[in-house]
Amino acid sequence: MRRRKRRFLFSTVCTLFILLAGLAGAALFFRIQGKIGASRKTPDALFLEYVECLSKADYTDMYRMLDEQSHLNISEEDFITRHKNIYEGIEASGITAQIGQVAEKDGEAVVSYNMSLGSIAGEINFSNQVKFRKEKKKGYQMVWDDSVIFPELGRSDKVRVSTDKAKRGSVFDRNGLLLAGKGTASSVGLVPGKMSEDSAGDLETLGNLLGISADAIGKKLSAKWVKEDSFVPLKTIKKVDELNLNSMEPREDNVKNKEFQDELLAVPGVLITDTEVRYYPLGESGAHLVGYVQNVTAEDLEKHSGEDYLSDSVIGRSGMEALFEKELKGTNGRTITITDSYGTVKKTLAAKPRVDGKDITLTIDSTLQDEIYQTFKEDKSCTVAMNPYTGEVLALVSTPSYDDNDFILGMSEEKWASLNDDERKPMFNRFRQRFAPGSSFKPITGAIGLSTGAIDPNEDFGGEGLSWRKDESWGNYYVTTLHDYSPVILENAFIYSDNIYFAKAALKIGYDDFMSGLDKLGFNQEIPFDISVTKSQYSNTERIETEVQLADSGYGQGQMLVNPIHLASLYTMFANQGNVMKPYLQYKEEPKSEVWLPGACSSEIADRIQTALGKVISSEHGTGHAAYRNDIEFAGKTGTAEIKASKDDRTGTELGWFAVFTTDPNLETPILLVSMTEDVKDRGGSGYVVRKDKAILNSYISGGR
Structure with missing residues (x-):
């Protein structure tokens, strides 16, 4: 009886051992098969994975999907930089691809696809092909060159975004008189070739007149683009009203401005030219109502991200300029092109026309x-x-x-200090x-x-x-x-x-x-x-x-x-x-x-x-x-x-x-x-x-x- 029990227990243990060993072997088999299956994905499935990585800007994983020869042709750093510059430069979004035909022969495959993506210049759509090569250990890997990004893109070509800046709308009164809009001011600058030998003394004199340090003027003159006959702008000032100056009773501020500009012109090399500016004809009479614009700051660009402001844009700070900012600013035009090493346009990928800002007419009587x-x-x-x-x-x-x-x-x-320190509070808008x-x-x-x-x-x-x-x-x-x-x-x-x-x-x-x-x-x-x-x-x-x-x-x-x-x-x-x-x-x-x-x-x-x-x-x-x-x-x-x-x-x-x-x-x-x-x-x-x-x-x- 005891012997039969011992044999029964021994038989049970052996059976369990065999069963567990079988299960472990099966698990090992499936894991191995899983790895083999993962490395044997079809070219179209691999390409869709590549596109998914692209949509996530995961350029590192994209690089890992390339074949050995592609790795020799372009380094990971250059690959990432190339993609980052292009896709972020055009503000790519909503990247999708649809697979067409897949042709496989002798260890190579060609995947045809249609790609679409949003950009700063509108929708971009194109048809393209990408090649895959089968490697012994990894299975199919992508054969990459620049044409995978856009069909016409060569290795030395560039993708450029050009901007056609929108013109800001004007503000008019009920009778069609300008309240805010295009005006002319005077740009004061230097022409290096016409400066005197005592340039240090002249810069000191000019700096005192303009409220700019001589060192700051010197830095502007030493910029790489400056040549002997270049006009180097330093400051924008009010334009002299010649008509008023020749009238019977010229305004005192206009006379003083003329005298000031004569002092500037007495400095060798100084040139004063007209420049277009935002202009407010009412000046003090309408300042609290009309308001003003200023150049955008880094904070503005962050706050208004995606609202089409450029680093040199202006934005309404107060009054009507701020109230109707969206209507006045307009929308910049954008064109995305592929250009060769000589700057010649090979292909226009997308273009969005400029839309100038709207003009606003107020009920105000100037x-x-x-x-x-x-x-x-x-x-x-x-x-x-x-x-x-x-x-x-x-x-x-x-x-x-x-x-x-x-x-x-x-x-x-x-x-600025005088305005803020004035006890009468000229900046204070009382009608609000x-x-x-x-x-x-x-x-x-x-x-x-x-x-x-x-x-x-x-x-x-x-x-x-x-x-x-x-x-x-x-x-x-x-x-x-x-x-x-x-x-x-x-x-x-x-x-x-x-x-x-x-x-x-x-x-x-x-x-x-x-x-x-x-x-x-x-x-x-x-x-x-x-x-x-x-x-x-x-x-x-x-x-x-x-x-x-x-x-x-x-x-x-x-x-x-x-x-x-x-x-x-x-x-x-x-x-x-x-x-x-x-x-x-x-x-x-x-x-x-x-x-x-x-x-x-x-x-x-x-x-x-x-x-x-x-x-x-x-x-x-x-x-x-x-x-x-x-x-x-x-x-x-x-x-x-x-x-x-x-x-x-x-x-x-x-x-x-x-x-x-x-x-x-x-x-x-x-x-x-x-x-x-x-x-x-x-x-x-x-x-x-x-x-x-x-x-x-x-x-x-x-x-x-």
Whole structure:
């Protein structure tokens, strides 16, 4: 019995051993067969692997697939460099291949295929063949030469990408006058063959005049391309306006420029020639609106990768140049060719035509833009001019300003520092900001009060004298006003600009209805305008917190801050039966108004407020009477906002406002002006702004005075 058990166990162990040995042998067999199978891939399968590596830019694995003779013909380093330069140079993408016929004979195979790939110049498609040779240990390997890349490509040939640079579009005003576009400047340079023997002294003199070191000029002159008769450009400066120079009253800056160029020309070897530049005819008058371009930086190229910018491209930095960058820049043309060692084109692989940038026409009136700037240029101010019936923006001016042409010509560090150190902030774009509106806000309170029914326009609020507080809970805080009049009704409150009336009106409206009314008028929201502007607000927090803040808000104080473009848009409701027009900047041959806020108030309320605002101008008691004209009916509202650190602050400043519009929709030149000027305290308050706007209106609207 025991012997039988031992024999049985021995037999089982032997069987298991044989079975395991068999399995191991089978596994070894399949591994060997797998390796043999891998080395015996068909030529078409190998080529598809090659293409897959190519699409991944895995040039190292591609090189490993070549036969021994190909390895002798080209080193791995040269192979990788050749492919990298070509495929990255043309920005190849989406590389695919379709196999055609495969012909095998005597250990060689020829694979026919069709290849397609995307490139910087468009789609490239071609038919080609590649040869494979069977080697003893490896099976089929690719026989490579340059024609595998492109059929016509030889060993000494090159694949070139040529660029036809797109021309940047121009910006025009509504009358076809140039705002940004092609201009001419003066390029100052040296011709080495015409320099004097004392070149060191001349370079020092020239460097001092141009603000360039003599060493920097010397490096430019020592460049390899420079010859005796070469023109070596050093700096671009403003061109002398010969026409203006010969006029009866030449501009002082033009005279100084001529004297400066005469000094430059006195240095032996200096030559001044014309050069094309981006030009801004309005200069300081339109700088904040039009903006400027600058050469792209490395950061720009990285940020805008794939957007067709070149190392010498320009990009819009501000204003319209930045806003319409995509439309203005255009698309560069590209041609990819195969050229021989002499530069002769053998084959054009792909070509994409140049598409120049689009021209942009704005609703802006250059003459009005300049008139406003000249009127306010010594002030810290901003003005918005609109057609109140269409929403067309006629002018956007911020003062003081800067000359956007300086950025094109190359601004010196000294000039840049002076702009940034100027306490008047000439680089600061005021029409994009928000300010305390003061009494210019009262028509908005009136519209909300009438719409909610909180205000009866004929109710006499009673005379309170020149100061008032609701009750003792306000402590020592009083609302003050400048005029005593009777009866204290809505129309008279507009005419005399009564702060007390509108403080009481806000309290009658109440917190929730007042804030709700303002929310419906676009407060705390982005306004639908081409230029991004700061949101208007009625509180520094989410809501109006106190009764005093609510009362102050009613006449545009408290924590009320309004963007001038937003305020101008809201005033359009009084000229359009209660509809607020959407402001816009792109010109249309047939102006088509678009309503932003339909039914902001009823037509009856709009007419009532417009009538009252008309009397602000026509009445001899009206705060805007200085703008009165007997041939044109205006409606408007003044405003003087106090800017102070606290309620007891006596050292604060004042902002002056004037919002005014023509009431006749059939007028040839309808206009709405909203102007804000800082620091009008002791200069007449809002009256200072009214007088300046009157001069603008008289100039813009022809006729009697």
